[in-house]
Amino acid sequence: MTAHPTGSGASGSPTAPGEPAAGSLLVDGIGTLVTNDPGLGDGALGEIADAALVVEDGRVAWAGPRTRAPAADTRVDAAGRCVMPGFVDSHSHIVFAGDRSREFEARMSGRPYEAGGIRTTVAAVRAAADAELAATAAALLAEARAQGTTTLEVKSGYGLSVADEERCLRVAAALTEETTFLGAHVVPAEYAEDPAGYVDLVTGPMLAACAPHARWIDVFCERGAFDADQARAVLRAGRARGLGVRVHGNQLGPGPGVRVAVEEGAASVDHCTHLTREDVAALADAASDGPGTVATLLPGVDFSTRQPYPDVRALLDAGAVVALAGDCNPGTCFTTSMAFCVALAVREMRMTPAEALWAATAGGARALRRTDVGHLGVGARADLVLLAAPNPVYLAYRPGVPLVAAVWKDGGLVSGRP
Ligand SMILES: N=CN[C@@H](CCC(=O)O)C(=O)O
Numbered sequence: 067m068t069a070h071p072t073g074s075g076a077s078g079s080p081t082a083p084g085e086p087a088a089g090s091l092l093v094d095g096i097g098t099l100v101t102n103d104p105g106l107g108d109g110a111l112g113e114i115a116d117a118a119l120v121v122e123d124g125r126v127a128w129a130g131p132r133t134r135a136p137a138a139d140t141r142v143d144a145a146g147r148c149v150m151p152g153f154v155d156s157h158s159h160i161v162f163a164g165d166r167s168r169e170f171e172a173r174m175s176g177r178p179y180e181a182g183g184i185r186t187t188v189a190a191v192r193a194a195a196d197a198e199l200a201a202t203a204a205a206l207l208a209e210a211r212a213q214g215t216t217t218l219e220v221k222s223g224y225g226l227s228v229a230d231e232e233r234c235l236r237v238a239a240a241l242t243e244e245t246t247f248l249g250a251h252v253v254p255a256e257y258a259e260d261p262a263g264y265v266d267l268v269t270g271p272m273l274a275a276c277a278p279h280a281r282w283i284d285v286f287c288e289r290g291a292f293d294a295d296q297a298r299a300v301l302r303a304g305r306a307r308g309l310g311v312r313v314h315g316n317q318l319g320p321g322p323g324v325r326v327a328v329e330e331g332a333a334s335v336d337h338c339t340h341l342t343r344e345d346v347a348a349l350a351d352a353a354s355d356g357p358g359t360v361a362t363l364l365p366g367v368d369f370s371t372r373q374p375y376p377d378v379r380a381l382l383d384a385g386a387v388v389a390l391a392g393d394c395n396p397g398t399c400f401t402t403s404m405a406f407c408v409a410l411a412v413r414e415m416r417m418t419p420a421e422a423l424w425a426a427t428a429g430g431a432r433a434l435r436r437t438d439v440g441h442l443g444v445g446a447r448a449d450l451v452l453l454a455a456p457n458p459v460y461l462a463y464r465p466g467v468p469l470v471a472a473v474w475k476d477g478g479l480v481s482g483r484p
């Protein structure tokens with residue numbers, strides 16, 4: 067660290083928006099610092115009151131009480147506000163085209179959500195140019211980032227042909243390293259009479275074209291999409307190509323999604339709206355044995371589809387690892403706000419504010435099997451959020467209010483102003 071010998075902050079102007087910090091950066095005067103490192107501070111969030119944090123080379127170099135802070139080349143004054151790790155949103159479908167607001171309107175008038183709505187977006191994506199897909203996705207990524215998301219997973223799944231899935235993944239890979247091949251989202255209309263043929267396409271030529279752009283493979287294991295055997299075939303083919311596996315499951319009703327995910331060693335099973343006692347036990351067992359399968363809950367989906375919320379207390383009481391993610395998509399949840407999801411999880415699912423914030427940061431990192439994000443321990447990526455609030459409880463306490471004042475990614479200011 068380029069530290070100065072004084073204990074007080076060095077002088078220097080705050081980093082200009084978009085510019086990476088040159089040299090070391092001291093963020094001083096932090097009212098509450100959330101580190102998610104219980105070795106550094108109080109509780110599961112590792113909270114430190116009246117704190118400071120030093121960034122160097124894009125990583126956290128020091129975190130602790132401000133009275134002991136080393137100086138640095140540049141200083142930012144948090145003026146008593148909260149600093150937390152950036153949100154790790156481990157589930158999104160932001161590469162799409164078209165508009166489904168009328169489908170939402172119909173749903174709010176009583177029509178149930180059905181997986182078939184996905185095909186509406188598939189038709190729009192197939193008709194859209196790459197540049198249109200890229201512009202929409204980049205705008206949504208910027209929107210998410212301005213609200214504190216510093217790691218965002220992005221799936222394909224609205225192309226459902228070799229060429230369209232491949233170009234959706236190329237668009238995603240230009241935005242994030244957390245890309246997921248979801249050719250097995252639903253069976254497209256042209257394969258309606260031959261679902262087995264579509265699984266062969268996904269596990270064969272489509273996977274071959276998409277794997278170079280993807281880190282993960284995913285499957286929607288649900289009535290109306292893919293059954294347990296089809297899901298296993300998809301996940302195994304992806305794993306054989308070196309992809310990590312994840313599953314959409316138990317969204318629309320009880321089903322085999324969780325069981326398949328745990329048995330196939332998936333990093334995460336997402337939705338988990340309808341769980342049996344056996345599902346909860348399987349997720350808890352998985353958590354006690356190796357990296358496990360994280361239960362990723364998507365409360366924005368349950369909100370926007372008028373579904374019940376998952377039984378998160380059963381999961382937490384049993385010892386499962388829980389993440390919260392946004393699932394931004396045009397059909398079931400068109401939000402990029404992780405703060406909104408945290409507020410829903412607290413109010414509607416009865417998570418404590420600390421549980422919800424952990425799940426939306428460290429939990430998301432676990433769901434992506436990442437150790438460099440989701441916390442602010444020494445060595446972590448300096449992905450920071452400065453809140454216009456003294457502590458993180460405000461995320462749920464002031465729902466719907468834009469509380470994110472500034473966002474740094476890898477130590478560089480990418481949104482807002484300190
Ligand atoms: N459940 C499956 N896929 C998306 C929905 C996509 C859509 O309806 O367009 C989800 O995560 O909710």
Ligand SMILES: [Zn+2]
Binds near residue numbers: 314
């Ligand atoms: Zn999804």
